Amino acid sequence: MKVGIVGLGLIGGSLALDLRSRGMVVLGVSRQKKTAQIALARGIVDGASDRLDLLSAVEVAFLCTPLRAIASTLKSLVPHLPPEAVVTDVGSVKAPIVEECTPLWRHFVGGHPMAGTAGQGIEAAQSHLFAKAPYVLTPTGATPAVAVEKIAAIAHSLGSTVYCCPPDVHDRAVAWISHLPLMVSAGLIAACSGEGDGEVLDLARKLASSGFRDTSRVGGGNPELGVMVARYNRPALLRSLQQYRQCLDRFIAAIEAEDWLALAGQLELTQQQRSQFLRAPSD
Ligand code: NAP
Numbered sequence: 001m002k003v004g005i006v007g008l009g010l011i012g013g014s015l016a017l018d019l020r021s022r023g024m025v026v027l028g029v030s031r032q033k034k035t036a037q038i039a040l041a042r043g044i045v046d047g048a049s050d051r052l053d054l055l056s057a058v059e060v061a062f063l064c065t066p067l068r069a070i071a072s073t074l075k076s077l078v079p080h081l082p083p084e085a086v087v088t089d090v091g092s093v094k095a096p097i098v099e100e101c102t103p104l105w106r107h108f109v110g111g112h113p114m115a116g117t118a119g120q121g122i123e124a125a126q127s128h129l130f131a132k133a134p135y136v137l138t139p140t141g142a143t144p145a146v147a148v149e150k151i152a153a154i155a156h157s158l159g160s161t162v163y164c165c166p167p168d169v170h171d172r173a174v175a176w177i178s179h180l181p182l183m184v185s186a187g188l189i190a191a192c193s194g195e196g197d198g199e200v201l202d203l204a205r206k207l208a209s210s211g212f213r214d215t216s217r218v219g220g221g222n223p224e225l226g227v228m229v230a231r232y233n234r235p236a237l238l239r240s241l242q243q244y245r246q247c248l249d250r251f252i253a254a255i256e257a258e259d260w261l262a263l264a265g266q267l268e269l270t271q272q273q274r275s276q277f278l279r280a281p282s283d
Pocket of ligand 1: 006007008009010011012029030031032033035036064065066067069073090091092093112113114115116117119120121122225
């Protein structure tokens with residue numbers, strides 16, 4: 001199968017590596033000529049260019065640009081695509097992308113491979129990024145089943161677990177488990193860094209270890225990605241942030257009132273609830 005990838009960064013480059021290792025012919029297009037050259041020189045793709053007409057004979061095209069460029073990229077790609085080509089994207093927010101892309105290409109399937117690292121760009125591309133990770137597809141009533149099946153089969157071949165849901169349900173769910181944690185984690189780093197006593201701040205930085213590493217990881221990643229998910233998933237993220245603020249207020253109230261029983265009740269509940277989010281996929 002001949003596959004095209006537009007946007008050779010962390011996700012596009014990692015997809016290219018895995019698809020190529022599974023015997024597919026992978027053609028990559030990126031904005032900068034230099035990126036295309038690096039991808040070719042490192043054997044990440046079979047062919048590369050900064051021009052979309054490279055993809056004139058692909059069976060499947062993955063749009064892996066930043067969110068803001070996905071729909072405009074598809075618009076520019078359409079004149080070059082074979083009529084039966086299936087197009088999918090990897091954007092972290094789905095409803096606005098699916099709304100813009102569906103009228104542009106009949107065989108468009110919204111997608112979101114839920115894997116990443118703190119890295120960005122072609123240098124950060126790595127093999128096996130999507131193994132054991134969820135891969136969400138967000139078809140609408142108008143999406144041809146054959147297109148969904150084709151992308152689902154590719155996602156399975158990457159070792160991902162495939163889920164299908166409506167775009168807005170995806171966006172509300174990822175607001176909770178991905179976009180809210182990003183903001184909470186960034187807020188943690190900002191609050192700690194705001195400590196006014198230099199001696200305390202200095203010692204805190206020296207003592208920070210695995211707990212801080214875990215809780216600050218997603219807040220210390222690519223800033224562009226954080227801004228993009230906030231812009232594109234604004235209502236769902238705001239709703240989650242406001243509910244999170246209410247939870248913080250309950251903790252503050254219990255601690256101010258020295259109501260240790262109330263605090264214990266809340267923490268016992270969260271201890272039980274955590275496992276419901278981190279169950280193994282086979283459970
Ligand atoms: P990234 O590492 O910054 O890669 C994006 C690449 O797209 C850049 O390297 C850039 O390549 C290229 N690009 C930018 N504008 C372009 C355009 N107009 N046309 C063609 N190529 C363009 O970002 P990423 O983390 O891979 O994210 C890409 C997509 O994956 C986003 O939509 C994001 O929402 C989604 N996603 C990200 C993660 C994550 O954790 N990072 C996880 C799942 C999904 P040049 O070097 O050529 O400029």
